[in-house]
Amino acid sequence: MVKQPSKIQVEKLSCYYNDKCVLQTLSLDICKNEILSIIGPSNSGKTTFLRTLNRMNDFDHNYSRKGMVFLDEENIFHMNMEKLRMRVGMLFAMPIPLPMTIYENIIYAPKRLGIAPKGKSGKDAIVERALKDASLWDEVKDRLNSSAMKMSGGQQQRLCIARILAVNPEVILFDEPCSGLDPISTAKVEETMRALKKKYTIILVTNNVKQASRVSDVTAFFLMSRLVEINKTAELFVSPKEKETEDYITGRFG
Numbered sequence: 001m002v003k004q005p006s007k008i009q010v011e012k013l014s015c016y017y018n019d020k021c022v023l024q025t026l027s028l029d030i031c032k033n034e035i036l037s038i039i040g041p042s043n044s045g046k047t048t049f050l051r052t053l054n055r056m057n058d059f060d061h062n063y064s065r066k067g068m069v070f071l072d073e074e075n076i077f078h079m080n081m082e083k084l085r086m087r088v089g090m091l092f093a094m095p096i097p098l099p100m101t102i103y104e105n106i107i108y109a110p111k112r113l114g115i116a117p118k119g120k121s122g123k124d125a126i127v128e129r130a131l132k133d134a135s136l137w138d139e140v141k142d143r144l145n146s147s148a149m150k151m152s153g154g155q156q157q158r159l160c161i162a163r164i165l166a167v168n169p170e171v172i173l174f175d176e177p178c179s180g181l182d183p184i185s186t187a188k189v190e191e192t193m194r195a196l197k198k199k200y201t202i203i204l205v206t207n208n209v210k211q212a213s214r215v216s217d218v219t220a221f222f223l224m225s226r227l228v229e230i231n232k233t234a235e236l237f238v239s240p241k242e243k244e245t246e247d248y249i250t251g252r253f254g
């Protein structure tokens with residue numbers, strides 16, 4: 001198979017909170033239509049990295065950074081922030097649907113961004129596509145006008161994925177998306193992620209090492225603010241190059 005070109009290039013990225021370095025000279029490439037998992041113990045800088053990729057920390061006065069990140073060869077730190085966030089969506093650990101119907105949850109962002117079609121049939125098409133891509137359509141197609149708050153936790157998490165998909169992103173960042181879910185809901189979200197990579201590039205931060213091995217193409221191991229090792233998932237889990245990686249994936253620490 002032909003190797004896909006880089007979607008995201010990170011070059012010597014360092015991040016700081018109050019001058020304390022929490023991510024140290026990180027360089028890595030993420031290919032198009034690939035799932036990159038990031039594993040590592042608490043406080044290793046995983047969330048900080050994701051938040052940097054869609055510039056969620058830009059208004060935090062304690063935060064600063066050095067280095068560059070390119071999305072399709074364009075420096076994200078020079079982009080219009082709203083446009084960047086349309087291209088790079090982020091999903092958090094706890095699903096937080098808006099207190100509205102399922103339909104309204106999905107069409108909310110396209111409307112707010114002024115990219116929703118005027119007519120009902122165009123909006124319906126966006127809702128249907130987003131729910132299908134999030135593997136939720138069959139479960140909710142007969143109750144689009146009921147409250148999103150009545151859905152199960154696993155359904156709410158896939159609804160939040162559908163909300164991101166409704167604005168047509170290119171990259172999706174997942175920050176421990178299954179940490180509050182039971183094993184069956186987790187399996188559904190994992191299946192959704194695998195299906196999504198056909199269209200999107202995905203970065204998955206997970207505290208579940210087995211999840212990284214099940215879902216991702218490439219895995220990166222972060223430890224104490226630095227990238228210890230990155231490799232194809234199959235290789236990293238079978239023959240890690242670094243002792244620290246081996247200790248972590250075999251459960252000896254973390």
Ligand SMILES: Nc1ncnc2c1ncn2[C@@H]1O[C@H](COP(=O)(O)OP(=O)(O)OP(=O)(O)O)[C@@H](O)[C@H]1O
Nearest residue numbers: 017022041042043044045046047048049060062207
């Ligand atoms: N807004 C903030 N202000 C100050 N320090 C912060 C802030 N956010 C994170 N930190 C610090 O930055 C470091 C890295 O945190 P980060 O949340 O990126 O780690 P993580 O790998 O995602 O951990 P976890 O697995 O617990 O989610 C930690 O020491 C944390 O206390």
Ligand SMILES: [Mg+2]
Nearest residue numbers: 046047048175
């Ligand atoms: Mg985190």
